[in-house]
Amino acid sequence: MTCEAPLRKGRGTVFVQTKICKGCSYCIDFCPAHCLEFSRDFNSRGYHYPVLVRSEDCTGCDLCGLYCPDFAIFGAKFKDLEGQNQSVMP
Amino acid sequence: MDPELESPLMPYLRQDRMPHIWCPGCGIGTTVNCFVRALMESGLNLDQVAVVSGIGCTGRVAGYLKLDSFHTTHGRPIPFATGLKLANPGLKVVVYSGDGDLFAIGGNHFVHGARRNMDIMVICVNNYTYGMTGGQAAPTTPLGAVQTTMPFGNFENPFNLPFLADACGAVYVARWTVYHVRQLARAMKEGLAKKGFVFIEALSPCPTLYSRRNRLGDGVDQLKYYKAKSIIKDGADTKEVGLSFQGEIIVGKFVDRERPTWLESMDKHYSSVFGEKYKPYGAAYAKA
Amino acid sequence: MTGVHFIDGDQAACEGALAAGCRFVAGYPITPSTEVVERFASRIPLIGGLFIQMEDEIASSIAIQGAVWAGKKVMTVTSGPGLSLMMEHVGFAAITETPCVFVDVQRGGPSTGLPTLPAQSDMMQVKWGSHGDYEPIALSPNSPQECFDLMINAFNLAELYRVPVFFMMDEVVGHMTERVVIPEASAIEVAERRWTGKPPGEYRPYEANDDLVPDMVKAGDGYRIHVTGLTHDERGYPTMHPAGQKKLVERLVGKIRHHRERLVDVRMDGLDDAEVVLVSFGITSRVAGPAMEEARQRGGRVGHLRLVITWPFPSSLLRKLAKHVKAFVVPELNMGQMVLEVERAVAGKAQVISVPHPGGTVHEPEDILQKILEAAR
Numbered sequence: 001m002t003c004e005a006p007l008r009k010g011r012g013t014v015f016v017q018t019k020i021c022k023g024c025s026y027c028i029d030f031c032p033a034h035c036l037e038f039s040r041d042f043n044s045r046g047y048h049y050p051v052l053v054r055s056e057d058c059t060g061c062d063l064c065g066l067y068c069p070d071f072a073i074f075g076a077k078f079k080d081l082e083g084q085n086q087s088v089m090p
Numbered sequence: 091m092d093p094e095l096e097s098p099l100m101p102y103l104r105q106d107r108m109p110h111i112w113c114p115g116c117g118i119g120t121t122v123n124c125f126v127r128a129l130m131e132s133g134l135n136l137d138q139v140a141v142v143s144g145i146g147c148t149g150r151v152a153g154y155l156k157l158d159s160f161h162t163t164h165g166r167p168i169p170f171a172t173g174l175k176l177a178n179p180g181l182k183v184v185v186y187s188g189d190g191d192l193f194a195i196g197g198n199h200f201v202h203g204a205r206r207n208m209d210i211m212v213i214c215v216n217n218y219t220y221g222m223t224g225g226q227a228a229p230t231t232p233l234g235a236v237q238t239t240m241p242f243g244n245f246e247n248p249f250n251l252p253f254l255a256d257a258c259g260a261v262y263v264a265r266w267t268v269y270h271v272r273q274l275a276r277a278m279k280e281g282l283a284k285k286g287f288v289f290i291e292a293l294s295p296c297p298t299l300y301s302r303r304n305r306l307g308d309g310v311d312q313l314k315y316y317k318a319k320s321i322i323k324d325g326a327d328t329k330e331v332g333l334s335f336q337g338e339i340i341v342g343k344f345v346d347r348e349r350p351t352w353l354e355s356m357d358k359h360y361s362s363v364f365g366e367k368y369k370p371y372g373a374a375y376a377k378a
Numbered sequence: 379m380t381g382v383h384f385i386d387g388d389q390a391a392c393e394g395a396l397a398a399g400c401r402f403v404a405g406y407p408i409t410p411s412t413e414v415v416e417r418f419a420s421r422i423p424l425i426g427g428l429f430i431q432m433e434d435e436i437a438s439s440i441a442i443q444g445a446v447w448a449g450k451k452v453m454t455v456t457s458g459p460g461l462s463l464m465m466e467h468v469g470f471a472a473i474t475e476t477p478c479v480f481v482d483v484q485r486g487g488p489s490t491g492l493p494t495l496p497a498q499s500d501m502m503q504v505k506w507g508s509h510g511d512y513e514p515i516a517l518s519p520n521s522p523q524e525c526f527d528l529m530i531n532a533f534n535l536a537e538l539y540r541v542p543v544f545f546m547m548d549e550v551v552g553h554m555t556e557r558v559v560i561p562e563a564s565a566i567e568v569a570e571r572r573w574t575g576k577p578p579g580e581y582r583p584y585e586a587n588d589d590l591v592p593d594m595v596k597a598g599d600g601y602r603i604h605v606t607g608l609t610h611d612e613r614g615y616p617t618m619h620p621a622g623q624k625k626l627v628e629r630l631v632g633k634i635r636h637h638r639e640r641l642v643d644v645r646m647d648g649l650d651d652a653e654v655v656l657v658s659f660g661i662t663s664r665v666a667g668p669a670m671e672e673a674r675q676r677g678g679r680v681g682h683l684r685l686v687i688t689w690p691f692p693s694s695l696l697r698k699l700a701k702h703v704k705a706f707v708v709p710e711l712n713m714g715q716m717v718l719e720v721e722r723a724v725a726g727k728a729q730v731i732s733v734p735h736p737g738g739t740v741h742e743p744e745d746i747l748q749k750i751l752e753a754a755r
Contacts, residue, residue: 015095022114024297029310030269047114065097066127066271069119069309070109074097104604107615137600142444153604153616158597160447161606161616162440163470169404169437173444173452174597176428177402181448181598202433352430360423367424374426 010035012060012077014052021072023047027064033057036064102126102136104156111150115309117268117294118148121215122155124271124292125186128278139182140174142167144196147221147296148188148214165195168203171210179209179353180375182282189216190228193249197229204258204287209351211281211288214251217296225299232335236303250332251291256345261286263328263345267293269316270341277343286351293339306336383558387551388413390522390558391481392421394529395453397566400479401427402450404441406434406460409493410549411483414455439464443476447605449596451533451571453479453545458487458500461507468542469508470607472630475584475592477536477543477571479529480504484548484711486737496549497737498660499712504544505689511627513634515641516544516689518659522556528686531643534569539633540591546688548711550661550740578602583614584626590633634690642695643687648674652681653704654753657696657720659685661740662709669709669746678754688716696723705753709733709746729753 014036021043027050028036035054042048050073052058058075065074100108103126112118129136136157143152145164152159158181162170167185175183185192192200192214203210219237220226227237230251231244240246255263262284266274274292281288295301295312306312315336323331324342331340350358357370379393392414395403401422405415419429427450432438435456442452456464461482471478484500486492504516515535519528529545536543574581574593578601586592595601608616609623617623634641645663647670649655654673658666663684673680683699685692696706696719705728708717717732724730733749735741 015097017096020109022109024115024308025310026115026120026313030313063271065099066123066275067120067268068097068123069112069116071097071099071103071119071123074099104615106613137602138598140597153606156602158447158602159604160444160597161604161608162443163466163607166436166440166467169432169441170444172430172432172437173402173404173441173446174448175444176430176441177445177448177450177452178596178598198433199437202437356428364424369426371426371428 010056010058012058012075013055014050014058014064014073014075016049016073018043018049018072020070021047021049022070023049024069026067026069027073030067031064032061033059099123099126102129102156103154107154110154112147113298115295115297116147117217117292117309118151118215120268120271121213121274121292121294122151124275125213125278127275128282131279132282134182134282138180139184142171142174142183142185144187144191145222146188146191148186149191151186165191166199167191168196168199168210168212172203172208175208175210176353178375179372183210185210185212187214188221189214189218189230189251190220193229193251201258204255204260204289206352207259207261207286207349209285209287209353211284211290213278213290213292215292215294216251217294217300219296219300221296221299225296225303232333234335235300237300248333250328252289252331252344253328255289256328259287259349260289260345261347261349262288264343265291265293265331265341267316267320267339267341268295269313269320273341286349379560380562381560383560384555385522385558386413386553386555387519387522387525387547388483388553389417390525391529391545391547392417393560394526395479395533396421396425397526397560397563398530398533399451399568400453400533401425402442402445402452403429403454404432404438404445405429405455406432406438408435408457408460410485410552411455411457411481413552414481414483435460435463436467439467439480440470442478443467443471443474446476446478447597451537453481455481455483457483457485457493459490461500461503465507468514469510469512471542472508472512472514473607474605475540477540479532479536479543479545481545481547483552484546492738494549495738496661496740497711498546498548498662499715499737501546501688501710501712501715504546511631513631514542514544514689515539515634515687516546517686518546518688519551520660520663520684521551522554522558525551526558526560530566530568534567537569537571538591539637540594541634544689546660548661582612584610585612586629590629590636638690639694641687641690642692644692644695645684645686647682649681649683649699651679653679654681654750655699655703655706656680656682656746656750657685657706657708657716658682658710659688659716662711665741665743666709666746669743669750672743672747673750673754678750680750680754685716691719691723693719693723696720697725700724700727703728705729705731707731707733707746707749707753709735709741709749711735711737711740
């Protein structure tokens with residue numbers, strides 16, 4: 001799982017289940033803040049998956065999550081994560 | 091390492107069957123994404139929601155949703171859903187199937203389901219093709235598009251689905267594309283709350299077959315086309331919303347009207363015929 | 379409806395279904411079956427249930443299955459051309475193990491044929507008509523009284539074995555008016571659906587009991603089941619490999635094959651010392667009876683075996699009889715269908731003589747008598 005949360009720059013972050021991503025690029029192309037890009041790495045099925053490269057721009061709007069046909073990515077606002085799952089917080 | 095966090099939508103899916111079989115860039119998954127969000131916001135008791143699909147790529151939706159789900163025969167989800175709903179009107183029944191399944195082999199059933207105003211929601215993922223079987227022409231394939239059974243380009247006139255639905259009496263008719271995720275999810279939410287025959291057409295890419303054979307790029311390229319060429323016209327005359335090959339796409343909520351459902355008509359009629367002696371059928375299943 | 383009635387087979391069949399607990403019918407008009415659903419349509423509003431006339435037989439045959447999964451006991455009613463249309467859904471009922479009753483009021487065929495006249499030419503079709511391997515149950519009433527009585531058996535068998543059950547009437551049985559006694563409801567044994575006792579999470583839709591039949595649930599009870607026409611495993615999930623196919627199909631046919639001795643329902647007359655045995659079913663048995671009596675009066679040692687359950691075919695009974703019987707005479711209103719089963723079971727140990735008939739009317743007793751006399755020679 002890729003998570004840029006520890007850097008805590010933007011208002012939100014994304015969580016990617018890299019194993020089930022099929023590299024379709026919807027999230028990357030339709031992220032309003034253009035903060036996702038393909039990884040250099042690929043998963044066991046041979047797909048490149050999205051990586052949050054400009055975490056300071058991520059608002060946690062979850063549009064990526066809404067587009068994803070594979071339910072492999074979702075976005076969340078930090079303020080919503082607080083109190084939910086402490087382990088993802090720095 | 092941080093723990094794997096899965097999408098909050100996962101509990102609504104049969105996780106033991108993920109990842110699903112749809113191709114990379116196939117929009118069906120996105121429509122399911124919208125549908126799950128609509129379910130989450132609908133306030134419905136999900137034990138009472140049933141999904142019925144036919145055969146085809148979109149027909150596989152039933153197998154991935156963690157609801158009472160029925161993967162029936164080709165073209166026949168609507169009559170199955172009719173039986174399911176009428177036998178237990180307390181269920182919220184959603185038919186989720188593809189353009190070929192619902193409008194070629196299933197065309198007759200669509201017409202009658204709408205005519206009767208069966209209280210079911212029909213989500214049609216229209217990818218202009220028969221995907222599962224390798225990309226044959228469908229009744230929605232635009233003129234000129236190449237498909238395996240129209241190898242020199244389609245010369246057969248396609249359906250204008252919202253027009254058909256409207257003409258048959260559907261009470262809610264909307265078309266969105268999988269680019270319009272927010273609107274699609276909202277339409278599905280409205281559809282779930284609506285009484286009567288609801289029809290939502292969701293245009294989706296089929297990158298492996300329709301797009302590839304017509305050199306339209308991949309899924310994202312189709313979404314970019316949807317974005318560029320869609321025009322939102324709520325309340326448009328459904329006669330005018332026909333589609334053409336890579337042409338303008340009119341999207342929006344076209345029809346939203348009230349009509350008594352089949353069961354309501356039945357109960358009302360029998361009450362007037364039999365008076366006190368008749369116990370309304372729907373009453374036995376009325377939600378508390 | 380308790381009491382003595384003077385009604386025809388179609389009417390009695392409808393009453394039988396109601397008595398068995400049938401509360402949902404989806405149908406389509408087709409001669410000579412239409413009266414069954416017409417009566418149901420007029421009776422059901424005040425009983426509490428539903429009838430819907432669908433747009434075709436294909437829709438009817440799948441709508442009833444939707445209703446089953448919402449908890450109802452169901453039936454659809456048709457004749458030859460409609461049955462042909464329903465075949466795909468017979469297979470769907472078989473693989474999803476959806477209990478339902480298909481009433482076929484047989485008429486002259488093939489194709490549009492003779493809509494208002496009898497035949498018994500759909501017998502093989504109900505056994506083999508859908509693609510793939512499956513084992514249906516079929517019953518053949520020979521009177522309006524049996525249309526009532528056996529209909530209850532049909533529903534009970536459907537629930538017990540979770541298979542499609544065929545009620546093979548014909549135009550004469552359907553349209554003949556006779557005395558029908560309807561007993562008190564408390565005297566009628568109605569089998570309930572085999573609901574599971576397991577909670578959601580523990581229940582698996584296609585995990586069979588020792589009798590090879592799984593317990594059932596209905597939509598809306600929180601089980602979140604998946605039902606598919608694809609080959610599936612115990613969870614109901616598609617399994618696309620030979621091992622899954624073997625496990626499922628062997629169990630589906632096993633459900634009936636392993637219990638075929640329990641599924642024998644025949645009426646025997648004079649078989650103990652018979653030299654020639656008439657094998658008949660449905661309306662033909664009413665003609666075969668007098669032919670047998672006449673042959674006996676002429677000194678023949680003739681017995682009559684009437685099949686009430688025609689599928690599964692009572693092979694072992696025929697095999698047993700073949701040991702001491704000289705010949706079987708099989709009159710049927712078709713060009714030779716169930717006679718093939720008799721031949722198969724008898725396996726050459728006795729003569730098997732077909733008395734075919736293209737349909738349109740019943741046999742002349744004389745024609746059956748001739749074959750009996752020939753066989754006895």
